[in-house]
């Protein structure tokens with residue numbers, strides 16, 4: 001049986017893996033992303049697939065594909081925006097390609113054989129340089145009518161407190177977005193604003209002081225509003241901030257008052273596959289029965 005090929009098309013690197021039908025990794029290679037070069041990006045993916053050979057191809061991208069136009073949108077790898085990436089990849093590779101947002105791939109990987117294995121509804125959260133999310137229901141990615149399902153990062157932070165003001169401006173044009181508080185840079189900005197000291201998110205987390213406490217309370221309120229809408233069995237954290245061990249205990253301790261339920265059974269879980277979740281999830285875009 002042919003392997004499943006997963007490609008993670010990131011802003012700095014393109015990674016390829018091949019999984020055998022049991023989900024074991026049988027190939028892995030990464031190359032630098034030809035930044036700003038669309039044709040070069042297509043060629044890099046093409047040569048990675050060629051190195052593996054036959055198999056189904058799934059690709060995770062830092063953005064979404066508009067269902068209406070088939071063009072890439074919302075990508076921070078700006079040279080992909082407005083391009084018919086799926087068609088161009090299929091032409092270059094000579095087979096059907098499935099494209100998904102990279103946070104959706106992360107959620108899928110953790111739902112299939114990671115922290116959300118066996119759960120019906122999994123919300124995968126990226127807390128990195130940005131804040132994203134993806135939803136998997138019964139093993140399938142929920143893409144959504146606008147291809148933005150799970151994108152909670154540009155909702156406003158719920159129930160802002162005096163310590164959350166003034167609402168920070170976001171690159172998306174809105175103010176007070178969850179991402180401006182809960183991304184790694186958001187934590188660094190908040191800490192600097194309070195203390196006058198510029199530290200990395202990791203340094204602030206290891207201090208464990210009031211800055212981390214504010215972060216925990218904001219994350220608890222933001223995830224509570226997701227729980228009220230989606231009611232997931234498991235929320236899996238990914239991205240750099242997922243390494244902060246205190247979150248897994250402190251956040252569920254604080255989200256209860258904001259959830260419309262007397263008891264909250266939703267689990268907040270560490271990722272099992274770490275940095276590999278994006279590329280593994282891309283491979284899982286094809287189910288075993290469909291793999292070509």
Ligand SMILES: [Zn+2]
Pocket residue numbers: 153154170171172173174177179
């Ligand atoms: Zn925003």
